[in-house]
Amino acid sequence: MLPEEVLKEAADAVVDYQGDGLSILEIPHRGQKFDSILEESKELVKELCELQGDHEVLWLQGGGRMQFAMIPMNFLGDGQRAGYLDSGHWSRDAIQSANVFGATEVLSSSKQNNYSALPDLPASFPEDLAYVHITTNNTIYGTQWNGLPLSEPPLIADMSSDILSRKREYDKCALFYAAVQKNVGPAGATLAVVRKDMLKQIKRKLPAVFDYREQVKSKSVLNTPPVFAIYVSLLMLRWTKSKTISVLEQESIAKSEMLYNEIDRNSVFAPVVKVKDHRSRMNVCFTAATKEAEKRFADLCHARNIVGVEGHRSVGGFRASLYNAMAPDAVAQLVSVMQEFEQTAT
Numbered sequence: 001m002l003p004e005e006v007l008k009e010a011a012d013a014v015v016d017y018q019g020d021g022l023s024i025l026e027i028p029h030r031g032q033k034f035d036s037i038l039e040e041s042k043e044l045v046k047e048l049c050e051l052q053g054d055h056e057v058l059w060l061q062g063g064g065r066m067q068f069a070m071i072p073m074n075f076l077g078d079g080q081r082a083g084y085l086d087s088g089h090w091s092r093d094a095i096q097s098a099n100v101f102g103a104t105e106v107l108s109s110s111k112q113n114n115y116s117a118l119p120d121l122p123a124s125f126p127e128d129l130a131y132v133h134i135t136t137n138n139t140i141y142g143t144q145w146n147g148l149p150l151s152e153p154p155l156i157a158d159m160s161s162d163i164l165s166r167k168r169e170y171d172k173c174a175l176f177y178a179a180v181q182k183n184v185g186p187a188g189a190t191l192a193v194v195r196k197d198m199l200k201q202i203k204r205k206l207p208a209v210f211d212y213r214e215q216v217k218s219k220s221v222l223n224t225p226p227v228f229a230i231y232v233s234l235l236m237l238r239w240t241k242s243k244t245i246s247v248l249e250q251e252s253i254a255k256s257e258m259l260y261n262e263i264d265r266n267s268v269f270a271p272v273v274k275v276k277d278h279r280s281r282m283n284v285c286f287t288a289a290t291k292e293a294e295k296r297f298a299d300l301c302h303a304r305n306i307v308g309v310e311g312h313r314s315v316g317g318f319r320a321s322l323y324n325a326m327a328p329d330a331v332a333q334l335v336s337v338m339q340e341f342e343q344t345a346t
Helices: 004-015 032-048 063-075 089-099 196-201 212-217 227-243 245-265 291-303 328-345
Strands: 055-060 081-086 103-109 132-135 155-158 175-179 190-195 269-271 283-288 318-321
Touching (some): 032 055, 055 196, 055 212, 063 155, 063 190, 063 196, 081 089, 089 103, 089 132, 089 155, 190 196, 245 269, 245 328, 291 328
Parallel strands (some): 081 132, 132 155
């Protein structure tokens, strides 16, 4: 979801960017205008994540799945092992990609709970691991890590669905990344932030486009970047700065609590994630008593102009995604419709 002011500014730029008759879709990707977009966006990422000068900010393509592959390509050398915390669909995909390049160790998994809870954190991680990978928020099942674990091996985090939604110790990560289409911008761009000392660990010879060192050298323009997606991401970063992470976090807490309180109270619905400390503020997953009731509730939502609440195709039920730009009033509207449905269903 994008704020209306961001959509309007992006729409104006499609017609005429900075008043010189060129659309944002027409500016050269190696020209001064796009250089300015890149530099401002990178500085805003560092500022919002409270990073010092020891991280490189990259804008890439290929989404999360390309990062699943690039990470072991670059950092999982011959004879090494990488550790993964298995908290759901996306962490499993990351593990499968890493297995192509080397050995992986599942440090903990919540598969036995159908991923309706977070896996237990080990007391410590093996020090000989090339890195430890964590997925901070699990969109399909509705679980989220409140904090980042202490890790002696380099910590790598997939933050695609909760980046910039709360205060985090981003500098704990040797690398963190996000497909931007949840909280940062439109689909098509991927943000990757890598600590400079990690680049020295890359030993494998790689095609330049998959090599973080080469992407850093080229300043994210090794190949033609997704100019418009990065520009809209810049607008979102400006919006995020003006709102502040603290305000966005407080709104996130209020929105998610409002909805979880109704799910827990309502006689028709049940939460997927029972352990409250494991519940995601970004993706609130719940079910109704029967499939027939789920269909009727989905129909009522559609009639009340509430769209996109159906759960992921792999698990069913419902999923309300409360990303940064989602207004509290919209969550209150969903709660009202849930209460209305309860009246008619009982």
